[in-house]
Amino acid sequence: xxxxxxxxxxxxxxxxxxxxxxxxxxxxxxxxxxxxxxxxxxxxxxxxxxxxxxxxxxxxxxxxxxxxxxxxxxxxxxxxxxxxxxxxxxxxxxxxxxxxxxxxxxxxxxxxxxxxxxxxxxxxxxxxxxxxxxxxxxxxxxxxxxxxxxx
Numbered sequence: 001x002x003x004x005x006x007x008x009x010x011x012x013x014x015x016x017x018x019x020x021x022x023x024x025x026x027x028x029x030x031x032x033x034x035x036x037x038x039x040x041x042x043x044x045x046x047x048x049x050x051x052x053x054x055x056x057x058x059x060x061x062x063x064x065x066x067x068x069x070x071x072x073x074x075x076x077x078x079x080x081x082x083x084x085x086x087x088x089x090x091x092x093x094x095x096x097x098x099x100x101x102x103x104x105x106x107x108x109x110x111x112x113x114x115x116x117x118x119x120x121x122x123x124x125x126x127x128x129x130x131x132x133x134x135x136x137x138x139x140x141x142x143x144x145x146x147x148x149x150x151x
Contacts, residue, residue, distance in 0.1 A: 002080040003033065004116060004123040005130060006088070010068035012113040013037075017105055018071050021114060024087050024101060025075050029147035034074035034127075034136040040065050047129055064110055072130040081123050084116045 008021050022032060040048070045062045052058045075084055089100025093112050096103035106112040117123035127136075141147075 001076055001078070002120060002123075003074055003076045003127060003136075004081045004084050004120075005126040006073045006075055006084055006117075007065075007115040007130075008071040008073070009065060009111075009113060009115060010070060011064075011111040012105070013069050013071060015105070015113075017101075017113060020105075021071075021101060022073065025073070025084065028077075028083060028087060029143070030075045030077035030080060030083060031139075031141050031144075032073060033076045033138065034131045035071065036130075036135070037069050037071050038130075039069050042066055044129060048126065060110055065115075074127050074131055074136055081117060081120055085118065088114050088116050 006021070006025070008018050012018065012021065022035070025032065042062060045065050046053070048065070049058060049061050052061060077083060087101060089096030089102035089106070091102070091112060092109050093102045093106025096106060096112075098104065101114050102112045117126045
C-alpha cells in the first residue's frame with residue numbers, strides 16, 4: 001500500500017475547496033490516513049521546494065504557499081502517488097482535463113489549488129515534513145475489498 005502527500009494550497013483553502021478535494025480522493029477509493037491545517041513557514045517552504053531553489057519561479061512558489069493556511073493530507077491506496085496526481089490533473093490548469101481538480105477549479109499555474117508529490121520517494125520525504133509518524137493512522141477500511149482486488 002502506497003502513501004503520498006497532497007496539499008490544498010492557500011487558494012484552495014480560501015475558495016472553500018478542502019471538502020471537494022478530500023471527497024474526490026475518497027470517492028476514488030483512497031484512504032485519508034492523516035490530515036491537518038497549518039500555516040507553512042518560510043523555513044518549511046524552503047525544505048519543501050528545495051529542488052526548485054535558484055529557479056526564476058522559486059520566490060513566487062514560496063510566497064504563495066506561505067500566504068495563508070494549507071491543508072496537508074496523507075493519502076493511502078493502491079498506486080496512490082499516480083492516482084492522486086491523475087485526480088489533481090496537469091499542473092497547468094489550462095491543460096488539465098475537465099473532471100480533474102485543476103481542470104475544474106484551477107485558474108493559473110500559480111493558483112492551481114493542490115500540490116501532490118511526484119514520486120514515491122518524494123512522497124515519503126514530503127510526508128515526513130508535514131507529519132510525525134504518530135500523526136498517521138492505519139486502519140482497515142471496510143470497503144477496501146470492494147474497491148480494490150488484485151486477481
